[in-house]
Amino acid sequence: MRILVTGANGFIGKNLIAELHNRGHHDILEFDKETEPSLINKYCQEANFVYHLAGVNRPKDQAEFMEGNFGFTSTLLDALKQHKNTCPVMISSSIQAELKNPYGESKKAGEDLLFEYSKETGAKVLVYRFPNVFGKWCQPNYNSAVATFCYNIAHDLPIQVNDPSALMNLVYIDDVIEExxxxxxxxxxxxxxxxxxxxxxxxxxxxxxxxITSFKNSREERSIPVMSDAIVKKLYSTYLSYLPEDQFAYPLKMNMDNRGSFTEFIRTPDRGQVSVNISKTGITKGNHWHHTKNEKFLVVSGTGVIRLRKIDSQEVLTYFVSGDKLEVLDIPPGYTHHIENLGNTDMATIMWVNESFDAEKPDTYYVEV
Structure with a gap:
């Protein structure tokens, strides 16, 4: 199948072409404002499906709205008719087609032209009135508030909002591409x-x-937002795509002493906390228990032993652990426990706990195993 994509180098076009390639569609006819104009005639002869994503939304002269959104659509459809090509045609319109402004009127004119083309030729046409589309690769400080907010906040640039209570209807780029x-x-x-x-x-x-501001602060706070909320998850992914390329990495605070180090990696509001524990040779850490707090230990490097004892019992449970055999050990509430490095090198342990540490309510009681 040969797929024609106009506006191929635009926000939706780039995401669409990338996913078409992912799904095995490699015969794609890409057309945008940098393409030799005469190629549209050739492409319209060969295409089996047309994604018409090209358009004008920020012209120097308002007359360019009609020229770009109506005029080029007319050129495209005339070329298809010339070659008697009645393949399906999809057009990217806008919810502003319902409004009386130059942009909306030009989009509405393009829609009407496509519907008339369908009546005349019998071709299947698909008209999408997209609301505000957001996601990676959208140009900031152009026509997307989300892209502008993400870019400017990530780059410590000012943002301007006239009415914070204004409602926006958003669609995420991955949802658009799937459709x-x-x-x-x-x-x-x-x-x-x-x-x-x-x-x-x-x-x-x-x-x-x-x-978006909380996403920026989350790196310093070592936090991750609630990913079960779909819009939060999508906005967070979008924000990360606008990070300055020299700022992908960020430091963590390593709490170090002669025993090794303990470093908080991630905090979440609802899924607990992840930390990295480094123990020096012969060092034992822990000897405490919790009422409700529970943990999972995963030794990823080195060798050691984890010992647990129910606080009202004398029986000690022993689990040998090693980075050569990755096993997760649950630390239930009510068991005092410690971890000892038995090897000749540092031992690294990933530790998950079901709640982020709160110095006011640590739920940690020191008792020797």
Whole structure:
């Protein structure tokens, strides 16, 4: 199958082409403003499916709206008609097509042209009125508030918001691409005469800014947001894609002494905390128990032993651990426990605990195993 993608170098186009390649579609005819214009005629002769994503949304002159969003659509459809190619055509429109402004009117004109083309030729057409699309590779400080907020906050640049309570309807780029590929396979989500992405997120501008700001602060706080919330998960992925390339890495505070080190790696509001414990040769750490707090220990390097004792018992349970055989050991509440390095090198242990450490309520009681 030969797939024509106009606007191939745009935000949606780049994401779509990348995923088409991932799914085995390699015969893609890419067309954008840098392509030799005459190639559109050749591509329209060869295409088996058309994704028409090209458009104008930030012109120097408002007259360019109609030229780009209506005029090029007319050129595309004329070329298809010339070659009697009635393959399916998808067009990227906007919810602003319902509004009386130059951009919206140009998008509405492109829609109407496509519907008339379908009546004339019998070709299947798919018109998507997208709300605000966000995700990786979207150009900041252009026409996406989310991209601008992510980029500017990540780069310590100012942002401007006139009304934090203003509601935005957002669709995530991966959801858009999934829908477009469904359309390629004849499984588009159609409501009345328009097609749409099934998952739309409604959120205020103020909430978006608060979330993105919390993402920036999370590196210093060693925290991870609640990933069970779909919009939070998608915004967090988007924010990370705008990090300065020389700032992907960030330091952790290593609490060091003659026994080794203990370093908090990740804190979460609902899934506990992950830390890295380094023990020197012959060192024993621990000898404490918890009421409710529970832990999982995973030795990833070195060799040692973990001993546990129920606090009302004399029986000591012994588990030998090694980075050569990765096993997770649960530390239940009510068992005092310690870990001892038996090897000749440092022993590294990944430790998960079901709640982040709270100095006011440590739930930690020191008793020898």
């Amino acid at each position: 477009l590929i469904n359309a390629l396979n004849g499984n588009e989500n159609k409501v009345d005469i328009f097609c749409q992405v099934a998952t739309v997120h409604t959120i205020t501008l103020g909430e978006i800014i608060d979330l």
